[in-house]
Amino acid sequence: MLRSLGNALASSVGRKLVLGATGFLLVGFLLEHLHGNLKLTPIPGLGDAEGEKFDTYVEFLKSFGAGLYLAEIGLLLLFVAHIVIALKLAMENREARKQGYVVRSDRGAKTVGSASMHVTGALLLLYLIKHLLDFRFDAGFHESPAAFVAETLSQPVQALIYIAVSVVIGIHLSHGFRSAFQSVGFSHPRWNPLLVVTGRALAAVIALGFAWIPIYFLFFHG
Amino acid sequence: MSDESSGMHLTLEIWRQDDADDRGRMETYHLDDVSPDMSFLEMLDVLNEQLISGGREPVAFDHDCREGICGACSLVIDGKAHGADAETTVCQLHMRRFKDGDTIHVEPWRANAFPVVRDLVVDRSAFDRIIARGGYVSVGTGSAPDANAIPVPKDRAESSFEAAACIGCGACVAACPNASAMLFVAAKIAHLSHLPQGAPERDRRVLAMVDQMDREGFGNCTNHFECGAACPKGIEVETIARMNREFLSAALRER
Numbered sequence: 004m005l006r007s008l009g010n011a012l013a014s015s016v017g018r019k020l021v022l023g024a025t026g027f028l029l030v031g032f033l034l035e036h037l038h039g040n041l042k043l044t045p046i047p048g049l050g051d052a053e054g055e056k057f058d059t060y061v062e063f064l065k066s067f068g069a070g071l072y073l074a075e076i077g078l079l080l081l082f083v084a085h086i087v088i089a090l091k092l093a094m095e096n097r098e099a100r101k102q103g104y105v106v107r108s109d110r111g112a113k114t115v116g117s118a119s120m121h122v123t124g125a126l127l128l129l130y131l132i133k134h135l136l137d138f139r140f141d142a143g144f145h146e147s148p149a150a151f152v153a154e155t156l157s158q159p160v161q162a163l164i165y166i167a168v169s170v171v172i173g174i175h176l177s178h179g180f181r182s183a184f185q186s187v188g189f190s191h192p193r194w195n196p197l198l199v200v201t202g203r204a205l206a207a208v209i210a211l212g213f214a215w216i217p218i219y220f221l222f223f224h225g
Numbered sequence: 226m227s228d229e230s231s232g233m234h235l236t237l238e239i240w241r242q243d244d245a246d247d248r249g250r251m252e253t254y255h256l257d258d259v260s261p262d263m264s265f266l267e268m269l270d271v272l273n274e275q276l277i278s279g280g281r282e283p284v285a286f287d288h289d290c291r292e293g294i295c296g297a298c299s300l301v302i303d304g305k306a307h308g309a310d311a312e313t314t315v316c317q318l319h320m321r322r323f324k325d326g327d328t329i330h331v332e333p334w335r336a337n338a339f340p341v342v343r344d345l346v347v348d349r350s351a352f353d354r355i356i357a358r359g360g361y362v363s364v365g366t367g368s369a370p371d372a373n374a375i376p377v378p379k380d381r382a383e384s385s386f387e388a389a390a391c392i393g394c395g396a397c398v399a400a401c402p403n404a405s406a407m408l409f410v411a412a413k414i415a416h417l418s419h420l421p422q423g424a425p426e427r428d429r430r431v432l433a434m435v436d437q438m439d440r441e442g443f444g445n446c447t448n449h450f451e452c453g454a455a456c457p458k459g460i461e462v463e464t465i466a467r468m469n470r471e472f473l474s475a476a477l478r479e480r
Contacts, residue, residue: 011476015407015445016435016469092445096403099337099444105240105251106330108304110454113402117449182448188470190463 018088023186025085026179032078037212043152044219054149061148086128093121116178123175130168156220165217173210177203232258236328237272239284242341261321266291266298268320285344291316296392300345301332306396306455314394314457334395336404338441349395351441352409358437359430360413362422375421385419388412390458400455403444408452410438411468412460418471428475435472
């Protein structure tokens with residue numbers, strides 16, 4: 004049974020399901036990541052300008068010890084599955100029409116988000132590596148988290164990169180959220196318009212939320 | 226409209242390809258006196274008569290019923306499968322939709338799974354092989370069954386019929402940026418699985434037809450939804466979500 008299930012998940016429809024499901028879980032991660040990061044900025048009840056609440060949050064996460072490493076491995080697997088499947092699909096799709104059209108015109112169903120998934124996805128992968136090197140694998144961050152983030156994001160070039168990437172995440176999610184529902188088999192005429200709106204709203208909230216942090220450190224901090 | 230005649234003057238850029246091995250190229254033709262009341266295919270008939278009388282090879286294109294129900298006609302016109310009209314096959318597209326002096330680009334469906342046979346004719350037998358893997362129901366032969374022996378709820382009958390409207394033309398593949406056949410396969414699965422008559426083979430059907438679709442080398446769906454917008458029969462992309470759902474439950478139940 005497991006073998007046949009494995010074969011099914013390796014099919015075109017099966018990989019779509021996995022891509023959608025991992026996408027949902029990654030959105031969940033992004034929301035918690037955003038919640039944690041907002042503690043860096045003075046938001047009543049959430050964060051403060053001194054970064055004390057953020058440092059407490061980091062300590063809280065580290066208190067899980069081995070559990071945190073397990074969660075990180077799980078997260079890594081999610082990212083790897085999502086990225087590997089997406090790359091494979093993109094390559095196969097390019098192969099599926101070797102001879103293209105001389106004149107090509109769509110009917111407006113395609114969106115900027117849907118048409119650029121492979122581009123935004125690839126940019127996010129590059130960013131992910133940079134982001135991990137900037138913080139996760141920098142000893143400075145672990146010594147004094149909030150102060151280190153403040154120092155990094157006060158640099159205009161860094162801040163601009165982080166702001167730009169927030170926009171890229173937003174574009175990716177503007178298609179990804181709605182698309183994931185379709186991929187896991189949820190589509191209903193009554194709910195689809197709500198899904199489109201929710202997806203775009205969520206994309207905007209996540210993009211603006213993440214962009215706010217570098218904007219704060221660039222213009223309002225210190 | 227020109228002064229001398231009531232017809233239109235058109236420039237046609239048409240894909241010409243001698244056979245599957247030929248590289249192919251766009252060729253330019255000029256056609257005068259095209260009546261706005263002609264269908265697009267009748268316009269091509271006129272072009273072909275002109276070509277034949279000039280001793281040249283006519284343009285090969287697929288067509289059959291010319292009533293919009295057989296799914297044979299298959300042209301990409303100015304980059305759109307079946308042309309710009311919504312829910313219309315090429316045979317039902319009329320020249321009044323074009324303007325005097327227009328240049329019109331005509332190309333075949335493009336997908337590796339639909340190799341060009343000649344000019345605008347492509348080989349769509351990949352669809353037949355997908356159907357052969359499970360797009361049928363088993364019935365007992367013999368005397369005709371009583372009418373209404375199997376009760377079918379009205380909404381089920383209707384949703385089945387909506388999916389059954391698929392004429393298998395392949396516009397979904399042609400319009401999909403990824404050359405995916407999922408709308409076609411989903412429609413063929415849905416019209417049977419919505420009915421009690423399709424229930425015995427339900428799980429086997431979805432697994433086998435998806436498997437064959439993958440073998441044929443179609444692309445993967447990434448939810449652009451261009452297929453649904455291009456479908457001349459208005460098959461909804463919701464049908465694909467239903468197939469995904471059915472595929473997952475069949476895969477989980479498989480022993």
